[in-house]
Amino acid sequence: EKATVEYNCSEELKGAEGCGHHGSQPVGDGRSKFGWKxxxxxxxxxxxxxxxxxxxxxxxxxxxxxxxxxxxxxxxxxxxxxEMFLDESGRKISKSVGKGLTVENFTHWGTPESLNYLMFKNPRQQKKLSSETVVQYMDEVLKMTPEDPEYKYIYFAGSRPQVPIVYSDLINIVSAVGVTDIPVLKEFIIDVYGPGITKNWDYVEELLTPAINYYTDFILPQRSFPTLSPEENRLLDLFLDLISRETEAEALQTGTYAIARENGISPKDFFQLLYRVMLGKASGPRIGGFVAQMGADRIRNIIKQHRN
The missing domain is CATH 3.90.25 (UDP-galactose 4-epimerase; domain 1)
Structure with a gap:
């Protein structure tokens, strides 16, 4: 005997009245559903x-x-x-009110492997989801090597080429160059990392595409370059002198701090000045490493381009 359920459309809900229809239908054949528990x-x-x-x-x-x-x-x-996934303010995410990131968002700015790592790393630890989360996990998975115990679980679809680039480097390069055209960026990246990078260019482009998406969605709308005062221009000249003398990352970092201290400006304010001139935003990578990686000539040209 086939079980059936009878129903009446007779209730009122939020001002809408039922039509009065009465009917029945079988319980089986996929026509009914239990309560979720x-x-x-x-x-x-x-x-x-x-x-x-x-x-x-x-x-x-x-x-x-x-x-x-x-x-x-x-x-x-x-x-x-x-544990719970939290938004930037530490509250539980809620897609219904637009709080937090969706899988579609995450993979628009990152790779599936970075999403794997987000899910598998410390599942009993609360995690905040924001645009910065994508950068963090992208950098971490790109620093992994096949010898790392997590590698085979994150890259279970197959190993990736080993490249000397992390995701935040690509975002900084796109920000510094200020273009999203991949052929133009390819020339710049080859110039920075050497012609050997072309061997794995298809993979680099897979990383560059979400980096461009990230730049377009989060950095470009806020990107602005300052109108410099005579004193700020003088400080920039001192910085340009420094990068002409020093090439090592640590010496560049130490020298930048020294310029700030010797000229009565807080290091934080001086670094923000450099970031705003070079990247169009108030924060960025470690200055010494960034300059050493990009090279003095490229940094000099970027500052010249954005300097009034």
Whole structure:
């Protein structure tokens, strides 16, 4: 005998009145659905689920679902709960009100491997999701080597070429050059890293595309270059003298601090001045490493381009 359910369209909801229709339909054949708590345990039993992850807020629901699975003659899966994902302010993310990042957002600015790492790294630790999160996890997965224990789980689809570039480097290069045209950026990147980078250019371009997306969505709208005072121009001249003398990252970093101290400006303010002139924003990479990587001539040209 086929179970059926009868229904009436007679209720009122938020000012809308039911049409009065009365009918019935079979329960089976995919025409009905349990409430979600019962549905979860039932799926475990019917589909023979072996492993299930869920958020910390569903621990009690998971306990109930395990009991339902046993009642239906099934075996509850091995399970593990993970901590909450938080927005920039430390509150639980909510897609319904537009808080946090979606998978589509994350993979627009990063690679699937960086998303893998976000999910697999320290699942019992709360994680904040923001645009900076993408940069952090992209850099971390690009620094991994096949010898790292996590590598085979993050790159389970196959190993990647080893390249001397991290994601934040590419974002800084795009910001410094100020263009999103890949052929133009390719010339610049080859100039910085040498012709050997062309051997793995297809992979570099896979990284460059999301870096351009990140620059377009987060940096370009806020990008602006300052109108410099005579004193700021004088400080820039001192910085240009420094990069003409020094080539090592640490010497450049130390020398930049020395310019600030010797001229009565806080190092923080001086670094912000350099970032705003070179990148069009108030923060950026470690100055010494950035200049050493880009080269004095390129830095000199970038400052000349943006200097009034």
């Amino acid at each position: 019962v549905d979860w345990g039932s799926r475990w039993a019917v589909f023979g689920i072996n492993y299930e992850m869920y958020g910390k807020d569903l621990i009690e629901s998971a306990k109930l679902s395990k009991q339902i699975t046993k009642i239906l003659g099934g075996h509850p899966p091995v399970d593990m709960f993970y």
